[in-house]
Amino acid sequence: MAPMSNKATHPPDTPLYPIREVSRLTGVNSVTLRAWERRYGLIRPQRTPKGHRLYAQDDISRIERILQWLNRGVPVSQVADLLDQPETVEAPTPNAGDWASQRQQLQAVIEAVDLPKLEALYHQSLALYPLSVAINELWQPVILTLEAKWAAEPDDLVRRTFEAFFRSQVGIRLHYANQATRGPLILLSAMPDDPGPLWVLMCALMASEQGYRVQLFDHSLPLDDLPQAVSRLHSSMVLLSSGQRENDRYIRDDLPKAAEALGVPLGVCGEVARLRENDLRDGAVHMLGDDLPQAIARLRPLLRESGIL
Template identity: 25%
Template sequence: MNNIKSTFSIKDLEHLTGIKAHTIRIWEKRYNLLKPERTDTNIRYYSLDNLQKLLNISYLNNNGYKISKIASLDNEDIPKLVKKVAENDTTNNHAIDAFKLAMLNFDQKLFYDTYENLIKEKSFSDIFYQDLIPLLSEIGMLWQTDTITPAQEHFLTSLIRQKILINTEIIQSQNQVKTDEIFVLYLPDNEIHELGLMIINYEIIAKGHQAIFLGQSVPLDSLKDLLNYYDKITFISYFTVKPEKDEIDNYIKDFSEKLIIKDSIKFWVLGRMLNEIDLNSLPKQIVPFITIKDLVKKL
């Protein structure tokens, strides 16, 4: 069964474009900018073409073009103007909109073309922080509001994962390890959100450190093996949804007892589940970070 979302409610448009539903209705009525269709029960809905047009309209409006001016353009001239404006645009809005359309259309070419245009002007690290992190934040909200399907989210994140892996391999082949400290990156049991951890791995290697990336859903007891091989270890993890609220204190306690057996062992941790614990009560060798950038500064 095909469950790909190809029609959108006005609330979906609001979530995807950031334009209030009330404003969309006014533009629709006053300027005839969009032409929704209606169901048999007279509920309006919008096509993917309507969404793309509204994203373009929003982009031009945010760049100083009045709605009355945009409305006077022929439909085929709007994307041409967007392309022209985007060539001199230093913000990331157009790229993020393009990535969202690539996701909605399962359009790999649009994703790759958008990325290639960015990499001509920016480093991979800048693309990740300036374009992909804001994009992923939006995608999380869109998924929670059922504006996009899980298939669309997985399509996009798999393409981002590819880019991180490719760029990590490039710097691994170029960089020499500068220190004897080892960073071990892992996610707790049943935690699968690894993109943040992957970019930390990239940053660690880029700075000349040695990293072991263990990835998703690693049992705590499995980490004990590393203590037999290395004296100086910094474990790094990302608590996005796991451990759960009623488990996280015990998890931190178990980690401390089983792994922090000497001063040269540290634990750096990020993720929204940290909001569920008292950060001031953590042992001194466990260091919380609010953002990836905060952690990278510590390297």
């Protein structure tokens, strides 16, 4: 594929959009758009005399095609070769991609307790990919693998160091995002049997990305305290998450009672939603699934149905 020229090729009367508007239209943050341009040459905006990027409709359509490939599991490094091919072209098989090697690298860095490298990989993944892709293709699979490994061979040093790193990164992101949005407040809590906050932290990232304010409890908040917490924090919804099955009494008895007592929806996501789908299929608890981007996407229609939005 020939390298892309920096010279704009759009007709002079083409409507142009600033990067903030393109980010709003496509859901891709400005950091990622700049990375796609600089690192991979995937898009080619025009520039104002002061150097500000301006995007034409063709650029926006190209960004949407990039997202289609990424959502089909194609790594960003392979997208350039596919963009100009017919839409009927099949995505490369998973073995042809580099997601497996990225996951192996991330897991190795976590287990080596290499925090500078971990920070670099964290920021790189969020810069190069929409968060939903980074969660689905990288972070969630690695966390699932590690949790299964830790269940068989506990390694508290690795787990707690990784949790502390992830908590600090997500906490910074939530602090600034909560100040920048007026979206509904989600009260997000881990469940009692989850040994750490990794699932609830991934949920917090996704909810914040989708414009919600997030009040995060990375240790389980007692169910009896939920009504007071909702009232005092002015929360629009309670979202509970876990990577564990959780015990039968909590799932079958305590959780439905708590949902009935709340004046706002109570949702469940993470591995627990897959493992306990049949136990809570009917009733006041909303099972949102273990696909975290999809789970967070289901919040808005749920809040509309409840009359909150």
